[in-house]
Amino acid sequence: MLKHVVKMRPNDNVAIAVHDLHVGDKIKGDITVNDEIPQAHKIALVNLAKGDAVLRYGVVLGYAKSDIQAGDWINETSLELPPSPDLNKLTYGTNIRKDLPKPKRTTFMGYEVPGNKYAGTRNILGIQTTVQCVVGVLKIAVDRIKQELLPKYPHVDDVTVVSHQYGCGVAIDAPEAKVPIREIRNIVKNPNFGGQIMVVGLGCEKLTPDRILDPEDINDDNLLYLQNYKGFEKMITAIMEMADKKLAVLETHRRTEQPLSKLSVGFQCGGSDAFSGVTGNPSAGYASDLLVAGGGTAMFSEVTEVRDGVDFIAQRIPDQPNCNKLVKEMSWYDNYLAKGGVDRSANPTPGNRKGGLSTIVEKSMGSIAKSGTAPISQVVSAGEIPTKRGLIFNATPAGDFTTGPMQLASGMGLEVFVTGRGTPYNLQAAPVIKVCTRTDLKEFWSDLIDINAGKVATGDLTVEELGTELFNFILDVASGEKPAAERLKLYNDICIFNPAPMT
Amino acid sequence: MLKHVVKMRPNDNVAIAVHDLHVGDKIKGDITVNDEIPQAHKIALVNLAKGDAVLRYGVVLGYAKSDIQAGDWINETSLELPPSPDLNKLTYGTNIRKDLPKPKRTTFMGYEVPGNKYAGTRNILGIQTTVQCVVGVLKIAVDRIKQELLPKYPHVDDVTVVSHQYGCGVAIDAPEAKVPIREIRNIVKNPNFGGQIMVVGLGCEKLTPDRILDPEDINDDNLLYLQNYKGFEKMITAIMEMADKKLAVLETHRRTEQPLSKLSVGFQCGGSDAFSGVTGNPSAGYASDLLVAGGGTAMFSEVTEVRDGVDFIAQRIPDQPNCNKLVKEMSWYDNYLAKGGVDRSANPTPGNRKGGLSTIVEKSMGSIAKSGTAPISQVVSAGEIPTKRGLIFNATPAGDFTTGPMQLASGMGLEVFVTGRGTPYNLQAAPVIKVCTRTDLKEFWSDLIDINAGKVATGDLTVEELGTELFNFILDVASGEKPAAERLKLYNDICIFNPAPMT
Ligand SMILES: [Ca+2]
Ligand SMILES: [Ca+2]
Ligand SMILES: [Ca+2]
Ligand SMILES: [Ca+2]
Ligand SMILES: [Ca+2]
Incomplete structure (x- = not known):
């Protein structure tokens, strides 16, 4: 059976066209389509009077500018924006x-790390760098480590240089230098x-x-x-x-059964x-x-994308201090963009509107959707390690290759990356699971995509079924199964976010 | 014969101690040392009255606060600063x-590139990227190109991915986005x-x-x-x-005798x-x-380092438009640092003072010294390709791994890097010659340093002799000889300067 529309939440009064809809088509059994409605655009499910709220994701996208009939196309021209x-x-x-829905599986096979809040999903020697200058020498050293040393240590998964472009030629004492420094400092502590x-x-x-190191860690052994x-x-x-000594210690580590409270997963979307x-x-x-619900940690991020849905994020924060932190982080970013002369009013773009995103709220809600429906237990700054478990809002930029390293810093053991257009992005320090939004991308990139969420649009699976499939794959990958990009060894650079000046 | 002091310019009235000087030591034959003077600090060569100008590099570092005798130590406490x-x-x-001194050698053996202002010093396939996302796939592709294709093309030196961390998740229309975009656009055109x-x-x-490409270059072949x-x-x-086709073209290229007008050399210092x-x-x-003097192009850069000697740079600019450009670039940077909360008054640092640099002017003049004494034919923005030949001031940041890629964008065929503390920094796209400032570094890093300028301090060679040795080595390297870091294949990332926001 082919569904023609997708309704996001029970109280929504619009649905999304899975394919182009034509005048006279029937949807949901009893509604007749009144307009030519492009794929991914909105169709009214009920009659609406002028001034009625139009609801998608259970939230108000805007208010009807005039009376709307069930079966009508709803786009940016139909809506009065909410303030x-x-x-x-x-x-x-x-x-x-x-x-919250309870998971059936409540453990994974991970690497316990003494003193670390999270368990590792991989057992990797991460050679950290203080500055880009050393990278040339390190690349050669790591090639030799892989050839000459790693074969001696079958229980170690990999060796990676955590190379970055920070460390010198930067305003190290500028107020915002705390951002890249915190990121590098916390990446060193990643459980993997x-x-x-x-x-x-x-x-x-x-x-x-x-x-970047705790005082007790600053010594000639490290x-x-x-x-x-x-x-x-x-x-x-x-x-x-030095690598040989570290590898010998890592070699003694074994996967053991870990509760979900020891797992941190970063969620992201890109090429949307x-x-x-x-x-x-x-x-x-x-x-x-x-x-x-199982006691684990899920992080979502991407400040610029969720900015216009910030009130819906706030509603899911139970306490004043974390709401204040949300305001502080969002304000910081508003100010940062304004200082750089960025025009926020350019959203949604003409491309977004053509794709069916009528308002900036709708665009933000699409990004926020990957955070599910759980309460937000903590808001943390970019690259900060949460002190709580549960759902974390990690206030990072939205760039695909910027968010991941930031989430690594916050303790991410693996990443879930939702992509529409497709990207081979991957990290060496943590596995990245690729979820595609359309079945044709899964068919086109069969060797790069792990999970096909396109089945939700075709009605083959519900969101709950596909979400459960993804959850199970997350635990499999956390336990050692390799997703596509890890099998192919596609590794992106560690791209550090530095909002302070270069000198 | 061991010299004890170095005098920089004929009209200087101070000299620099090559080693610690002790009370009673004799220098320059007839001057008796009056104080304990640390290595690299200044000693008065003549008697100075209160208010007299203290000259080093032929410029005023400051004015004597009180009478000074020949043989006295001159440091920051002795000087009234110029405005x-x-x-x-x-x-x-x-x-x-x-x-200007005329060179004996006036040609090198380079690769002529039709339509390019400069000749290449290497024959490299540079695979450019529009975005970091593709880097994982490209690294694997380039490994295979090197193994399977490059052996077929013995006249091609190398294949490199010009990978960077720009391209998405950035405010691409922000005013300052022009800086990274120009840099990437012009790196594509590097003659190498x-x-x-x-x-x-x-x-x-x-x-x-x-x-990043000219309209005629945007096609499926490229x-x-x-x-x-x-x-x-x-x-x-x-x-x-695609690489195979490009390599087949590069394979037909041969070194031919080129005039110096076809050579562009970037000069830099770091780990000073x-x-x-x-x-x-x-x-x-x-x-x-x-x-x-031979008609070639020499670029110097590092705005933050030369900022406080800007008036001495201006004096070497023959024309108003380029002086205006200098002011504009310096003002841009002043404003950029101020916006980022950077405190410029922190210079010279306590470390600089301890090292003998008494004033910010003295510090700047040390950096400017690598531009020699020629008139400045053009001031260009960071990453801009000069339209003139001769001495170019390329207004880039000063970071060791930031300046080089910027100079690549401006057409640099090879780089001269002067280092005091030592750095293995190198680029894959252009050879980097390492000049060390002290003989002990040359002895310590014999396999990483090409030219030992320490011989100037010990009196074994004059600045002119050492400079001529370096000039000859520049032409040898431009003609194909490999400096140390190229032999060792030490390659740093292409670090792009992005003063605009990340989104
Ligand atoms: Ca510790
Ligand atoms: Ca996103
Ligand atoms: Ca993203
Ligand atoms: Ca320098
Ligand atoms: Ca430098």
Whole structure:
């Protein structure tokens, strides 16, 4: 059976066209289509009077400018916009769901890391860098480590250079330098590195070890400066000797059964299309709900994308301090963009409107959909490690290759990435599961996509069924199964977010 | 014979201690040392009355606060500072040198590139990227290109991915987005890529081809989008097929004798120490003078480092328009740093003072020294391609791994990097020559340093002799000889300068 429309929430009065709808088509059995409605656009499910609220995702997208009949096309010309959310007048705690769906599976096979809030999903030697200058030497050293040392340690999954473009030539004491420094500092602590600290620096960089390591971790067992070694060969030897010791410790680690409270999953969407908010993100949201109900941690992010749905985020925050933190983070970003001369009123773009996104609220709700329906237990700054479990809003930028490293810093053991257009993005430090929004992308990129949320649009699966399939795959991957991009060894750079000046 | 002090310019009234000087030591034959003077600090060569100008690099570092005797230590406590240079009151054209030293060698063996202002020093396939998302796939493709294709093309030096962290998740229409976009656009045109354009994109990124390619270059022969290929293997095949065609063209290229007017050299310093401005940079400056006198192009950069010597730069600019451009670029940077909350008054740092740099002017003059004494024929924005030849001031940031890619964008065929503390920094797209400032670094890093400017401090060579040695090595490397870091294949990332917001 082919469904023609998707309704997102029980009280919605519009649905989304899965294919182009034509005048006279029947949907939901009894509604006749009155207009030519493009794929992914909205159709009215009931008669609406002028001034009535138009509801999608259970929220008000706008108010009917004139009377609307069931079967009519609803687009940006049909809607009076709701007032823009004022950051200083947010209401919190009005939408706290208590009856989250419970997952059947409540454990995964992970690597316990003493002192770490989370368990690792992989057992990786992560060689951290203080500065880009050392990367050339490190790349050669890591090639040799992989060839000469890694075969001795069959229980270690991989060796990676956490190389970045920060560390020197930057305003290290500028107010916003705290953002990249916190990110690098916390990436060192990611559970997938098994608690082993290995940092390679140059020796004259601005990013000194005290900025990224705890005092007790700053010692010659963990930290190596190239300027202290007599030439290239000695550098390589020193790096390999330190790596050998760290690998020997990692080799003793084994997967053990871990409760979901030891798992942190980052959710993201990118290369989005009109179905991201219809199939992929809602399914990811259901998986997120299951994870949270089971005691795990789910992070969502992407400040610029969710900004115009901020009031719906606030409603899911139970307490004033976290609502204040949300306001602070959103205000910081508003100010950052304004200072850089960015025009926020350009949203939704003409492309978005053509894709069926009539208002900025609708666009934001599509992104927020991947956070499911759970209450938000904590709002954290970009790259901060949460102190709570449950659903976390991690206030990072929205760029596909910027958010992931930020979530790594916050403790992410694996990432779920929902994509409409398709991206081969992946991280070496944590597996990335790819969820596509349309069946044709799954068929086109069969070797790059793990989960096809397009089945929701075709009616083959419900959001709940697809979300459960994704949840189970998350636990499989957390336990060692390799998603497509990990099998192919597609690794992106660690792209650090630096809002402070370069010097 | 061991010299004890180095005098920078004929009319200087101070010199620099090569080693710690002790009370009673004799220097320059007839001057007796009156104080304990640390290495790299200044000693008075003549008696000075209160208010007399103290001259180093031929410029006023400050005015004597009280009477000074020949042999006295001069440090920050001895000097009344000259007024800070006002960008709106710069005088240009007052120091235009006409009698530059002429080089004996006037050609090199380079790769002529039709339509390019400069000749290549290498014959490299540079695979450009529009966005970080594609880098994972490209790294695998390039490994295969190197193994399976490159051996067929013995006249091609290398294949490199010009990978960067820009392209999406950025405010692409923000006013300052022009900086990273210009940089990427012009890197594509670097002469070392032999005029062959190969760009790999994803398909939904913000950095569209029209932003980085000329209209006539946007076609299927040059541009490949991963989203158009049915899965990973097809992507790899497509990349390899395009690379094969480009490599076949590059294979036909041969080195031919080129005039110096076809050579552009970027000069930089990093990991600087107290001798950078005494030995390494002045020697680089002499090589720069020879290159300019021979009709070539020498670029110097590093706005934040030269900022406080801006009036001495202006004096070497013959014309009003380029002086105006200098003011505009410096003002832009002042404003950029101020917006980011950077405190410029932190210079010179306590470390700088301890190293003998008494004033911000002295610090700047050390950096400017690598530009030699030639008139400045053009001031260009960061990443802009000069329209003139000769000495170019390229207004880039000063970070070691930021300046190089910017100079690549401006057409640099090779880089000269002066280092005090030592850095393994290198680029894959252009060879980098390492000049060290002290003999002990050359001995310590014998396999990483090409030219030892420490011989100037020990009196084994004059600045002119060492500068000539460097000039000759520049031409050898431009003609194909490999400097140390190229032999070792130490490659840093292409770090793009993006002063606009991330979104
Ligand atoms: Ca610790
Ligand atoms: Ca997104
Ligand atoms: Ca994203
Ligand atoms: Ca410098
Ligand atoms: Ca530098």
